[in-house]
Amino acid sequence: MQLDFTEQKTEGRFVMYCHSEALKGDGIRESLNTYNTFVWNKGEEQTVWIDEIPYTFPEQAILPLMGNQHFRFEHPPQLVAWKFNREFYCILDHDQEVGCVGFLFYGIRTPFFITLNAKEAENFEKLQSTLVDEFGERDRFKGEMLRSLLKRLIIKTTRLGKSQTESCHDLADHKLDLIRRFALLVELHFRQQHEVRFYAESLNKSAKTLSNLFALYGQPSPSKIIHDRIVLEARRLFLYTDKSAKEVSFELGFANPEYFSRFFKSKTGNSITVFKSRK
Incomplete structure (x- = not known):
């Protein structure tokens, strides 16, 4: 399943993939229309190829991916993903809100696999369900509601990433x-x-x-x-x-x-x- 929202005035686009074979990234081949992406592996560990280098994608883990990365997965149907372009939400312009630039995206640690325990996985399940419901709405508030939920997703993932980065515990x-x-x-x-x-x-x-x-x-x-x-x-x-x-x-x-x-x-x-x- 693929859920898609586009704002006509700005060409902002937010897409959610639920266990879809279509999930992949074309990186610089798609340079005119790039997206940042969060991918959640809800199944067993699998291989992800990022710029043709294979990595092990752990089970119950979140992987942030940038628009300039080429990526594909061994078993896309095990995955849920959210991708968005800068016209929908610019992480550079709104870094004070979410604090992910230079950490989750454009950071030093890449790829960055952020693991979820049972409670965290349950929280992401709830967020996924809320997003699915919102994609089904048809009123004029839909875009702002989806943007708010995306911000929640980014902040939750950033917090988890920091908690799993040892140097962040000591860094002011x-x-x-x-x-x-x-x-x-x-x-x-x-x-x-x-x-x-x-x-x-x-x-x-x-x-x-x-x-x-x-x-x-x-x-x-x-x-x-x-x-x-x-x-x-x-x-x-x-x-x-x-x-x-x-x-x-x-x-x-x-x-x-x-x-x-x-x-x-x-x-x-x-x-x-x-x-x-x-x-």
Whole structure:
């Protein structure tokens, strides 16, 4: 079953999949109409492929997925999912309301499997039932009610994610916000800005302060996060487009394609030629 709501004026769209074979994400292939997604595995553990990398999706777990990720599932009928575009609800514009940017979405930890105990699963069952009922309404309040329920879903998942992230237990809110802001800045600027200094200055911090904070709470170094994001985008472009190595290097801010080729091989262990041959 697929339930769909679209606002005609804004083209905002909110979709709910209930045990549907149609559930998948086309990532950058669908770049003109991207959606953020929450997927709930209500069955046994299964495999999810994200950008062609297989992961084990635990039973009774929630998985947030971003619009630029390509994903598919081993057993879609075991899943319930909610996806929405930025016209329906923009998590960037409303981060003060839900606090998920740089954590659930555009965060450092990916993929992020958030497990549910029996009580939490029951709460999500109730929320699912309420959403199904609301999708069936026909009045002018439907869009705002669905938006409110989506916000509830995001906040509940964010709270659970924080409770299951050890570093969040020790991090003061302002330090967690600093890490979240860094993650978002990387997402916005990784194509042009490859040095930690740019991000540190944007946050009014020194590069050393950032590195120390990330090390203190067991996070990857800021430089590694930047490099990993560049490599991830390069992989996507090689997997899902026909762009040449030279085109990809320029798109990712490398003036010298040969330097980019060496960078890619040092981070992945494979040359670009070998990687593309495995598509």
